Structure formats: structure tokens, C-alpha cells
Amino acid sequence: MPAPERAAAGWAVAGFVAFVGLWALASGWIARPQVFPGPLSVAATAWERRLDLVDAAGRSGLRVGVGWVGASALAVPLGWAAGAVPPLDDELRRFTGLVRSIPPFAWLPLLLLWVGIGDTTSVLVCALGAFFPVLEGARTGSSQAPPALLHAARNLGASPARVLLAVRIPAALPGTFTGLRTGATFAWMSLVAAELVGADGGLGQLILDARNLARPDLAIAGMLCIGAIAWSVSGVLHQLERGARRWGVA
Amino acid sequence: MRLLLLLLALWEVAGRVWPPGPLVPLPSAIVLDAASLLASGELFVHVxxxxxxxxxxxxxxxGVGVLVGVALAAGGPGRLFDVPVALARPIPSLAWIPLTLLWFGVGEGQQIAILALATFGVVVAGTRDAIGAVPTAWLQAAENLGASRGARLGVRAQAALPGVLASVAEGFAAxxxxLVAAEFVSATEGLGVLVLAGRDLILPARTFVGAAGLAASAGLTAWALRALRGRLTRWA
Structure with a gap:
């Protein structure tokens, strides 16, 4: 390892030690574990309640997964197709620009009114959260396909369907994966909001119950699970995105 | 805009032909509700x-995000913040709601803490990246021209400023x-309360009024911050 990298890694390790150390000291000094538990008690709780955490993570993961896949299955083809039609592309860009600043969980009260508390509502909120970022990514990628390649394919006699499949979609892949990753982040955030408002199990429900039972150690353990899952999913999608960039045509 | 108007028109016409019942508001009902809230001054208070x-x-x-972002970009001891920031960033700010409720209790401080966390996550990464993206050639040029350490720092700060301000704008958007999710928990006034009235008072039109108010407020904030950024970074 070269010296600057070694120094950076050294500071990172020192940062971790300092963070956990200060946390432990602060919790010892405050000495109110029902408000501010130390790192050891969080770790002990996480281990003791590991089965509950895994069960909650499974429920949450399933809801987000269904919502995200469902939204993507609609948004990706729509985005790819719209990107190929300039007037539609333009219209959709403005529309998503307007709608995107409204958070998906703002629709929770209506969904609760129409559908009621339950898995359907959570899945729908996740799908709403994922839909617009994925649409935006797919549409941007598709509309930015290199015109030279599109012209070349057409001049060589490719049919419109062939141009779409062989040129436009491969060119749109990197942007599409960026959208899928942002969509997953938004879906996950929406799920937490939905489960805080009301759901049967799941990590959002678990941390809210932990609050109601005055168990901050369990709440922090749940939050770390939420963060760890978000981080891993985003990491996997980031790798796919880099792969798409490498063998994409753009 | 045209697409939105078209969708609203279709919705209104469809609703007149096949009335959907009291739980689904028509665009005209939303406009009427917004007008009544506007006339009574309630909308203004919530916003x-x-x-x-x-x-x-x-x-x-x-503020905290810019400070920590600068520390991260400065390297050396600033890297002490690397691990805590890396641990905290993937956790959605909304997941802090239960813990902040335990810490701050139900009230204004807790809601503000959630908004601060949401902004912090965006600004800290944006500031770090904006400073990291300053071309080394500029700093070397300044050094070759005999700039002092302070002057070189000035070059760096000025070059990073547009990126930092952009991330601050993104942070306010976050x-x-x-906001609404934070207000669901405990607010008695605010756009989140309007949104929640859709279910709590069974006034579904009000959810749309709240959502539209939210989009307008966020848009206005973004516009104001863009204007400010243009003024502060006229050279860029």
C-alpha cells in the first residue's frame, strides 16, 4: 500500500475506534441506557434479537422487492419507448420534473383510505417511490443514444424494431441502471415511511415498537440493519451499472 | 405541463360520467378545497x-454538512469522520424518527432534527465531492505563480463554491x-397535516392540496437558491 493510502486507512481505523470509543464513553457518562445505550448493549441486543431482525428484514425486503420490480417492469419499457419519440420525451421530462418533488409517502393517507393498512399499501408506496427515478433513468438513457449510431443503423437498412433493440436499448443501459439504483433507494425510504405509519411486521415497525417500549438499543440495531441492507443493494446495483457502462455502446 | 392538464381534464370528465364516490376527489373539488383554505388563511399558516x-x-x-464535508476533503485528521459518515449515510433520515422521538420527545425539535439529518446526508457528500473535483492544475498554477498557502486555499474555496451551493440546494430539496413524513408523527400545523387530513378527516381532496403545496414550496425554494447561487458565483 502506498504511503498516502496507508495514512488514509490509518485515519479511517482511528475514526472507527474514536467513534465507537466516544459513543461508549458518552453512554457511560449519560448512564441512561433507556435513552442512550452504548455500542456493546446495541451489539448484545442485535445478537439476542437476531431472529426477529432477520424476520423483519425479510418482510421489508419482500415488500420493497415486489414494489421495485413491479414499478421497474412498467417504467423501464415506458422510458425506453418515450426516449425514442422526442415530443413524448420532452413532455414526460417536464411531467416527471413536476411530480418528482412530491414524495411518494405523501400519498400514504389516500392509500390508507382506499386500500387500508397492509402489505398492498406498503408495496404501492414503494412502487410509487421507485417509478419516477427509474422512468427518468430509462428515458434519459434512451433519448441520449448517440445519433451517429442510430443514423448508421438506419442507413444500413435496420428496421425500427432492430434499431431499438440493437442500438437504443444498449445505449440506454447505463442510464437505466442509474435509475434502477436511485429507484431502489427511494423505494427503501418509502417503505420505512409506510411501515412507520402502519404495517404488519418489518424493520420500520420494529424500530417504532422499540421506541414505544423505550428500547433505543433495539431501535439502533434495526436502523443499522436498514442501513446495511440499503448499502448492500446500492453496492450490487452500482457494480451492475459499471458493468453496463463497460459493455454498453455509449 | 400539457400532460398534467390533459390527465386532470380526463379525470374530471371521467368522474362526471361515472361518479367515483366520496373517497375519490375530482380536480374541481381539489381546486375548491384549495380556494377555501386560501380564503380562510389556513393554507398560509400551514405553508x-x-x-x-x-x-x-x-x-x-x-451548516454541519459543509463543515464535515470540508473536513473530509481536507484529508488527514479530517478522515476521522469517514467511518461515522459512511455508517450513517445509508440509513434513510426517516428511520431516525423513533430514536429522535426518544431523545427529543414529541415536538418541534424532533421534526427539525429529521429535516437536518436529511439535509446533512446530501450536503456532506456534495461538499466533499465538490472540493475533491477542483482541478489540481489550478492549484499547481496558483503555486507556480507564487500564491501563498492562504491564497491557494482561496482558489480552492472559490473553485468548489458552485458545487457546494448546488449540494446545499439539493439538501433543502431533501x-x-x-417533511410530510416527519410531520405525520406529531405536527398540528404544516403541509403534512393537510396531507394527513385526507385520511384523518376523510377529506381526500386535501391530500392533493397538501401535495401541490409541497411541490410549489419545494420549487420556490429551489428557484430562490438557484438565484442566490447565480448571484454568489457570477464568474462560474
């Missing part, structure tokens, strides 16, 4: 309360984004 929360939470989050 104002939310805007104050966003200003406070966003301000605190952006605060508006999580």
Missing part, C-alpha cells in the same frame, strides 16, 4: 409552519421531501 421547519432543519443540516 409558513412547514417553511420555518425546513429553514431551521435545512440550515442546521447544511428536507422538503421528508
Amino acid at each position: 409558513l409552519r412547514s417553511a420555518v421547519r425546513v429553514a431551521l432543519g435545512g440550515g442546521v443540516g447544511a 428536507a422538503w421531501f421528508v
Whole structure:
């Protein structure tokens, strides 16, 4: 390892030690574990309640997964197709620009009114959260396909369907994966909001119950699970995105 | 815009032909509800309360975010913040709601803390990246021209400023984004309360009024911050 990298890694390790150390000291000094538990008690709780955490993570993961896949299955083809039609592309860009600043969980009260508390509502909120970022990514990628390649394919006699499949979609892949990753982040955030408002199990429900039972150690353990899952999913999608960039045509 | 108007028109016409019942509002009902809230001055109060929360939470989050982002970009001891920031960033700010409720209790401080966390996550990464993206050639040029350490720091700060201000604007957008969810928990006034009235008072039109108010407020904030950024970075 070269010296600057070694120094950076050294500071990172020192940062971790300092963070956990200060946390432990602060919790010892405050000495109110029902408000501010130390790192050891969080770790002990996480281990003791590991089965509950895994069960909650499974429920949450399933809801987000269904919502995200469902939204993507609609948004990706729509985005790819719209990107190929300039007037539609333009219209959709403005529309998503307007709608995107409204958070998906703002629709929770209506969904609760129409559908009621339950898995359907959570899945729908996740799908709403994922839909617009994925649409935006797919549409941007598709509309930015290199015109030279599109012209070349057409001049060589490719049919419109062939141009779409062989040129436009491969060119749109990197942007599409960026959208899928942002969509997953938004879906996950929406799920937490939905489960805080009301759901049967799941990590959002678990941390809210932990609050109601005055168990901050369990709440922090749940939050770390939420963060760890978000981080891993985003990491996997980031790798796919880099792969798409490498063998994409753009 | 045209697409939105078209969708609203279709919805209104379809609703007149096949009345959907009291749980699904028509665009005309939404406009009427908005007009009545506007006339009574209630809408103004809700927007104002939310805007104050966003200003406070966003301000605190952006301030701390810029400081920590600068520390991260400076390297050396600043890297001490690397691990805590890396641990905290993937956790959605809304997941802090239960813990902050335990810490701050139900009330204004807790809601502002959530908005500050949302802004912080965006600004800290944006500031770090904006400073990291300053071309080394500029710093070397300054050094070759005999600039002092302080002057080189000035070059760096000025070159990073547009990126930092852009991330602050993004941070305020994030605060508006999580606002309703933070207000669901305990607010008595604010756009989140309007949104929640859709279910709590069975006034579904009001959810749309709240959502539209949210989009307008976020848009206005973005516009104001863009204007400010243009003024502060006229050279860019």
C-alpha cells in the first residue's frame, strides 16, 4: 500500500475506534441506557434479537422487492419507448420534473383510505417511490443514444424494431441502471415511511415498537440493519451499472 | 405541463360520467378545497409552519454538512469522520424518527432534527465531492505563480463554491421531501397535516392540496437558491 493510502486507512481505523470509543464513553457518562445505550448493549441486543431482525428484514425486503420490480417492469419499457419519440420525451421530462418533488409517502393517507393498512399499501408506496427515478433513468438513457449510431443503423437498412433493440436499448443501459439504483433507494425510504405509519411486521415497525417500549438499543440495531441492507443493494446495483457502462455502446 | 392538464381534464370528465364516490376527489373539488383554505388563511399558516421547519432543519443540516464535508476533503485528521459518515449515510433520515422521538420527545425539535439529518446526508457528500473535483492544475498554477498557502486555499474555496451551493440546494430539496413524513408523527400545523387530513378527516381532496403545496414550496425554494447561487458565483 502506498504511503498516502496507508495514512488514509490509518485515519479511517482511528475514526472507527474514536467513534465507537466516544459513543461508549458518552453512554457511560449519560448512564441512561433507556435513552442512550452504548455500542456493546446495541451489539448484545442485535445478537439476542437476531431472529426477529432477520424476520423483519425479510418482510421489508419482500415488500420493497415486489414494489421495485413491479414499478421497474412498467417504467423501464415506458422510458425506453418515450426516449425514442422526442415530443413524448420532452413532455414526460417536464411531467416527471413536476411530480418528482412530491414524495411518494405523501400519498400514504389516500392509500390508507382506499386500500387500508397492509402489505398492498406498503408495496404501492414503494412502487410509487421507485417509478419516477427509474422512468427518468430509462428515458434519459434512451433519448441520449448517440445519433451517429442510430443514423448508421438506419442507413444500413435496420428496421425500427432492430434499431431499438440493437442500438437504443444498449445505449440506454447505463442510464437505466442509474435509475434502477436511485429507484431502489427511494423505494427503501418509502417503505420505512409506510411501515412507520402502519404495517404488519418489518424493520420500520420494529424500530417504532422499540421506541414505544423505550428500547433505543433495539431501535439502533434495526436502523443499522436498514442501513446495511440499503448499502448492500446500492453496492450490487452500482457494480451492475459499471458493468453496463463497460459493455454498453455509449 | 400539457400532460398534467390533459390527465386532470380526463379525470374530471371521467368522474362526471361515472361518479367515483366520496373517497375519490375530482380536480374541481381539489381546486375548491384549495380556494377555501386560501380564503380562510389556513393554507398560509400551514405553508409558513412547514417553511420555518425546513429553514431551521435545512440550515442546521447544511451548516454541519459543509463543515464535515470540508473536513473530509481536507484529508488527514479530517478522515476521522469517514467511518461515522459512511455508517450513517445509508440509513434513510426517516428511520431516525423513533430514536429522535426518544431523545427529543414529541415536538418541534424532533421534526427539525429529521429535516437536518436529511439535509446533512446530501450536503456532506456534495461538499466533499465538490472540493475533491477542483482541478489540481489550478492549484499547481496558483503555486507556480507564487500564491501563498492562504491564497491557494482561496482558489480552492472559490473553485468548489458552485458545487457546494448546488449540494446545499439539493439538501433543502431533501428536507422538503421528508417533511410530510416527519410531520405525520406529531405536527398540528404544516403541509403534512393537510396531507394527513385526507385520511384523518376523510377529506381526500386535501391530500392533493397538501401535495401541490409541497411541490410549489419545494420549487420556490429551489428557484430562490438557484438565484442566490447565480448571484454568489457570477464568474462560474
